[in-house]
Amino acid sequence: MIALKPVTLPSGRTQLIRRLVPKACPLPDVHSDELRLQIFTHRSFYARPTHIFEDMPDDPSPDNEMLEHLGDSVLSLVVTGLMRDIFPNLRVGPSTKIRALVVGNPTLASISVQYRLPERLRMHPAQAITLRASTNIQADLFESYVGGLYLDRGLEVVKSWLNPLFGPYLREAYRTHLQQQCKMVEWVYADSAGEGTMTTPIWVVRAMVEGECLGRGRGSTKKAAKNEAAKEGLSKMGINVSSQESLV
Amino acid sequence: MIALKPVTLPSGRTQLIRRLVPKACPLPDVHSDELRLQIFTHRSFYARPTHIFEDMPDDPSPDNEMLEHLGDSVLSLVVTGLMRDIFPNLRVGPSTKIRALVVGNPTLASISVQYRLPERLRMHPAQAITLRASTNIQADLFESYVGGLYLDRGLEVVKSWLNPLFGPYLREAYRTHLQQQCKMVEWVYADSAGEGTMTTPIWVVRAMVEGECLGRGRGSTKKAAKNEAAKEGLSKMGINVSSQESLV
Incomplete structure (x- = not known):
């Protein structure tokens, strides 16, 4: 059994840490070169102004923001479905709280770093050190990988990867949530x-x-x-x- | 072309209305009797106390809350993917606002009523009139149907149904959002x-x-x-x- 423990961060948020994730659940390949490049391209790489509504068709800036956005939806769906399998009688209220623990940025960032995803990020060189060390950027990158893999190989491949990965996290979050409910008797x-x-x-x-x-x-x-x-x-x-x- | 118009509700929220949805995009069947029953069972049907953490394994109350929760994730994923197909260069910021217009409760409730889903809802008889008329309950029921169909027949069937259904809504929301950005020149x-x-x-x-x-x-x-x-x-x-x- 792989050790898994909840850690309370200085921010008060909870991070679930599971060691040896990449060994237990190897990162599936993204076959498309184009998608793989996009997954690892931070917005700063193109040095575009912010508050853009839409890129020009003849001048796109294919960074990973939209893949991250898509990956966020994929992740929600996979984890919600997995929770239904593991805890079929859990009500929705506690289930959303447990899911929030598992797909929260601190937990996703820890997984992202274990897969060494931040090392592959392409970005504006002036921001490299700050961005690679940012929990949010690390977590975004994991979501972007999930989104890219979904487009490349479909939902079933994503599920075969994420179900065994997140099962232990969900069980730990379930225990943590139960404990947090504890009050003095x-x-x-x-x-x-x-x-x-x-x-x-x-x-x-x-x-x-x-x-x-x-x-x-x-x-x-x-x-x-x-x-x-x-x-x-x-x-x-x-x-x-x-x-x-x-x-x- | 099917008429589609945005309406501003008294609450200030925007409802997109498209007529003849069921004719253009027939409701796919849910084959499993058990799932179909669960889709149309409101929490009040079992008259259980609220704030329950988990049902007892030997005494479940299979209402549609978890299906609605799952359907919400499925819907997010399908609509996000569809937006990427229709507006490949749209940035994430405006894209989340456009998605919010389309999957907001007022719009989903209007679709739910056109499919006459609320008429099939099983609930506590004392609450029937109030619940059937509630925008939130109507929208929840649509999400619950999406969640049940996903479990019953998989993501591809859901996409074949929802892509042609939501395409016109997305195009209208895109126009509405552009107009809302308009300022006096x-x-x-x-x-x-x-x-x-x-x-x-x-x-x-x-x-x-x-x-x-x-x-x-x-x-x-x-x-x-x-x-x-x-x-x-x-x-x-x-x-x-x-x-x-x-x-x-």
Whole structure:
């Protein structure tokens, strides 16, 4: 199993890091020379003014902006489809948050660097050092590669590459998102109303989250009672817990 | 040619309306009964609480939220790809604005109603009238159909349906966007420094937009001079103008 860990960046954004991506999921070739050149051409290469509406037909500047834009859509589709396969019962709300973690620029930039894509970027020489080191440019380049590959070889080739690549990221993002949902639980023991005896007590407990009682449990040990309350609480939050697992 | 016109809604959003969509681009069938049922099932049908993280595996509520989410990605990809085919030189900035016009809820809702999709929606009976009349629900239903069709029959079938459907919308949105970019032009005539004569004058004009000179022109008529200035100005704004057209 490949190690994967979430890192909180100084910006507060989360980066998921998986080592050995290129070894586990080799970069598929883009066959068209023209597309490959375009994938690795930054806007600055042509030194055109900004705020252009449309290039002249006889004077195009084929940089990677449109491929990145297309790749962004391809990536969204592939990752959304993959999430549906892996977590068929996940609701849309958490699913968009999990997807945002996985296709966010910090994560894509880390993948881009592992494939050494930034080293191949053609750009205005004066900006080379700044651009190659930029997280956004690194992430854009990955999206541009996805867009170019889609045009070159179609959606199925992109999926065969990205599904095994993003599966582990999605599973980690799922865990991270679940943990981020965690809030402090306060355990309140109540009177068991004389049900137990000194030697076989009955513990009755409520799981309180932010003043609200999310679950109640009772059992012959504190742990058993808390487990029951926790399961009821999680179930109320829509999180599935198998009856075998111990939670607290 | 099918009539298509942009309408500004009370909300200030733009709706593109094209008549006879179902006749020109028939709705492809979804073969799977299960998917078809899910496409037309609104969340309210199962009357589940909101803020659920994940359905229990033994108790799923297969409504159309996830299909709509997937369909949204499919639609983005198809429309972005189509724009690249139709306007190969369009830059990303205007292209995202044009796409937003076309895949915005008002436009999708109008298409959804023309296909009579809302009539087939299964939902909580108490909400039926409100939901069927809601622009957002109508648009969601179209996206859900796109998502279901993608899972049922793949991307190529979706593209064969949506490319001819959205082509005219994109062309209209392109025109609308160009018009929205229009600003007042002030024509300033300058001294032609004695070049012309009383009978054959030389007109020299500057096209001023918001105090900035965008183009200069000269000609034997005011119209010819303004045309030259306008072409220079549009060219500076990145808009391509063929040399045959008269602009002013």
